[in-house]
Amino acid sequence: MRAAVQEALNGFVGDAVRTALEGDQEQERDGGAWAREVVGAAFVRFNYVMEAAQELDVRAETHEGEQKMMLERLEVEESLPELQVELARFLLKHVEEADAAHRERVVDVILSSVEKYFSSSNLRTMRWSGQSSTLTSDEDGRKAAAVALFRLILDRYLTTLDGFGTPAQHEHLAGLILRIIPVADTDAGAGSPAMTSLKCLRSANFWEQPGMRASVLAKINARTKILDEKEVTQWLDQGLSQSIHKGRDSPISAAQAEAACAAFTFLLHAPIEYLSRSLRGDLLKRAIVLDVTLGQAGPRKKENRAAQIAAARTFLVRLFAFLGAAEHQWTRGYLQYLLEQASLNTVDSDASAVNNPSVTLDLIEAHFQSLVRTAEKNDGSDVVSIVDALQRSVRDAPEQDSGETAAIMRLMAVLTRNYNPSSLPQPAIAALKTLLSRVVSHVEPFIARVASLNGAAQTPLDISRRSRLMDIWSQCLLFDYWLSPADSQRRDFGRRLAQTVAVAAAPTPSRETSGFDSAALGVLLAELYCSPEMDRQAQLAEVIAAYVVFSRRSGHEERERFDEHLRKAARTLSVKDFAFALQLILQALSCQRAAEDLSPLVHISTLLLHDAPDGTLKIVQEHLNRYLEHFVNNSQFYEGPIDLRLEVLAFVSTQCSDRPASIRSTNLMSIWSLLSKFLSGSQAHDPRTTRAIFDEIVTIISALVRLRRDLVLNTLPHLCITLRQLIWTLRSPRPQLGAKQHKLVADTLAGRSMRRDWSNTSLYPQFVYATHMWRSAGV
Known part of the structure; x- marks a missing residue:
């Protein structure tokens, strides 16, 4: 041939x-x-x-x-x-x-x-x-x-x-x-x-080709080199408010700005690692110069200017993330420029393009971190100056969505997340306390008014604004506790806010109230974090109750926000509070409740066991065993609605996949029993096949075989029985059978977990793949 x-x-x-x-x-x-x-x-x-x-x-x-x-x-x-x-x-x-x-x-x-x-x-x-x-x-x-x-x-x-x-x-x-x-x-x-x-x-x-890489970087250097000739120190020193409204044209031409913007747009797709140290330093200065120069420009094509500024700032965010700090010769001046520009809304209708929370606020946060890190080594005068500027920018209408309010929240979040107040000089702490007092004095009356609405009708606009207010309030509570745990003032608005939200948002579609429930839950969790030890358990019960109420009416996106709040809170719980929360949820599951209440309870127990605090392995193992036994002994958890069954399987799957060390031999027997009940024959069947249930069962068995083979080897008969039942779920009655014969065959098929007709699914190839994996594992 x-x-x-x-x-x-x-x-x-x-x-x-x-x-x-x-x-x-x-x-x-x-x-x-x-x-x-x-x-x-x-x-x-x-x-x-x-x-x-x-x-x-x-x-x-x-x-x-x-x-x-x-x-x-x-x-x-x-x-x-x-x-x-x-x-x-x-x-x-x-x-x-x-x-x-x-x-x-x-x-x-x-x-x-x-x-x-x-x-x-x-x-x-x-x-x-x-x-x-x-x-x-x-x-x-x-x-x-x-x-x-x-x-x-x-x-x-x-x-x-x-x-x-x-x-x-x-x-x-x-x-x-x-x-x-x-x-x-x-x-x-x-x-x-x-x-x-x-x-x-x-x-x-592409980036490993030395010739092409050198040519590309040379092009970028040439297109941005014109920015080295522009001096912005004077503008940054005199402040944006002194120069932005003079109406003077930018000292950079439209063609030069377009070329520089194209270069920075290209750099958004380039790995920072391939830029040399000297070029990174030059591009950092040039991006700031481009931002400030265009910000000082007189009337021009605002949409182009907004896109160009956004490209420069996005590059700076990526560069600072790579460097780990926003340290340069204009750190304080550029931060003041960003804050003033956010306050003055200098780009008018294009503010959303430039003051994007994922770009400008990230850039502001990076500079906050650099100034605070520097303040740990000196008198903190730069931090005091910035905080004083933020204090003057606090408005009388905090429910309005403003750039300076978002910047203040970022500063509080950075400090509470990454720093200890004892490491900062006293002048900086005093300035931060003054800032907090000013924000609280403006926000607290609005929060009290929202908490006292008592079910009054609210428009979607009202709900959106009040959601922002509650987010600000929860951050203020955490920041107050961070500044001085012993002197933090007790303000219990969480329960009343949750009640107001539960009543006010009930008749409103969830897409219009997105964030309202999570904001109320955030306030409750902030109060839990700041509450004294004697009140922690009562506060925990309120959080769990609010989670259940809000989850029943929320969509998937909103529940993701709830889960993010709970994950952060779970890691901060004491051992005593963690054990109390698990015990309380187990007691609630033991009561005769509607299935729509049981699903959130199972879900929150999954989150708590997955994100357990340090030093709680024994408590996790104890409660895991009790939860599994409860699921096995109550048919509603494997014969109830699909959502509840999926939550139960997700509970088991999460522990087997992410926390295999918590699985013991006694747990394994309960797991096999639970899976057997899901796969056993039944006279009742769902109207539709639920593939997710099959997927979860396969995931559980695969995780056990891969991660806890030492336990599985002692229960090989149970594994074989479960695999046989899993294979039986792939059967379906022949179409030519009579009614009685059809019923006899159907009753041997898996019950409410799966339907008897698999003609429109593709589970068999997945099962074959899982079986091959199990064989490869040596089981």
Whole structure:
């Protein structure tokens, strides 16, 4: 076969290719040239594929003159785009064997063909589906061919270009990528140049090419170097409020700003590790200069300015996250600039684009951390100055969504999460106490008013504003306790707020009250954290009750917020409080309750056992055994509603997968009994198959086999019985059975956990995979 393929490549295939290359374009009018080019493209593709097949190990006999003909035909603009793409691919495959002049010419021709159609107007609309049939002779086909050539270079021959291309060619390709990236956020559809570029930048292969990496970084350095000439120290010293409204134009032109913005947008897709230390320092200063310079600009295209500032700030956030600190020569001045800009809303309707909580607030938080870290070593004058500025910015309407309020909350969160008040100088602590007193004096009357609504009707706008108020209040409670646990004032609004929220939000759709329930739960948890030991248990009971009430009416996204609150609180519980919470939940599960109340209770017990405090392993093991026995001995937990059954299985699965050390041999017997009850035959069946139940059972068995094989080996008969029952769930009655026979067979199938018809599911392949894994584990 190899000989036959070799003979074909050197015979009629080569002849067909040469005929296509030697054809006269004047025959275009009778269709002869088009037919010859289509056939030629097919044979060039066949030649490439046969040579690429490593198993065949064949090579066509080509000479320098034939490759020169291919290159000349590639340069002809009127050639069929399909043939051009095939010729480019063939030439790039053989470019390593050619001389330097030929290699340089091949790459130059391909890059020029790409650049011809990569204009700003075309980049947003150009696409290629990957099909050669779309590479036609019209304008759209030639644009698609340009995309195909671009993909060919980046996906397959980037290493070849980096090794054999010239520095000028590296720079040429780097310029093309930099031109494409700014439109990637909005026009990165499938088959577009933007998607091809993003895919390339996310690959380590691109950044490991020394030539391309050096050219790209040189381009970025050149496009941002103009910012080194701009002086912003005076602006940062005199403050934004002194200069922003003077209406003067920015000292940077629109073209310079656009070029710098494109560079920083590109850097958002670049690993910071590949930037040298000196370049990181230069880019840090230039991003700040770009931000401040554009912020000082007079009236201009606000949407462009907002996008440019956002690109610079996002790069700074990534850079500071990599460096671990926001330390530079303008730390204090730039932070004051960010705070003043948030306060003045300098970008008007585009404020949301610039003051994005995930960008600007993260940037503010990074600078807060740097100043506080520095204050631990000096008198803290910078922190005092910033805190005084924040104190002056506190408004009389704290329920309004403002940048300075969010910044104050970030400062409080940073301090309570990462620092000890004893490490800060007294002037800084005094300033922080004054700030807290001012915020509390503004927020407390509003919180008291919300807590006294007693079920009054509330609009969605009222609910949204009051949710922000409660978030601020819970952060104030935690910050007050952080400053001075002994002197923190007791303000018990949590219960009344929870009651108000439970009544006020009941008739309102959950999407309009998103965050209202979680805000009330956050206040309760903050009060729990700050409460004295004698009141902790009563406060815990209120938290659990609120969680159950709120979970019954909340969607998945809202419950995720509840869980995040509870995870953080669970790790801070004392051993005594942790044991009390588990015992209280178990008592609640033992009462005759509606299934809609049982599901949240099982879920909260899952969270508590998963995020247990340190030193509570014995308590976890004890309560785990009691919970499992309770589930086994009460049929509602394996025959009840689907949501409750899924929560019970998730409870077991979480412990087996994430906390296997807590599993003991006594627990394993309860687990096998519980799974057996889920899989045993029953006369009652769900109307629909619940695949999640099957998945959870497989997960539990797999986790036990992988992580607690020492226990499973002692219960192999139980494992075999469970596996047999699991296999039986894959059965279904034959359609030709009569009613009585059908019922006899159906009664042997798994009960409420699964339906008897598996015709529309794909569980069997998953079961086969799980079985293979168990066998590999040696069980």
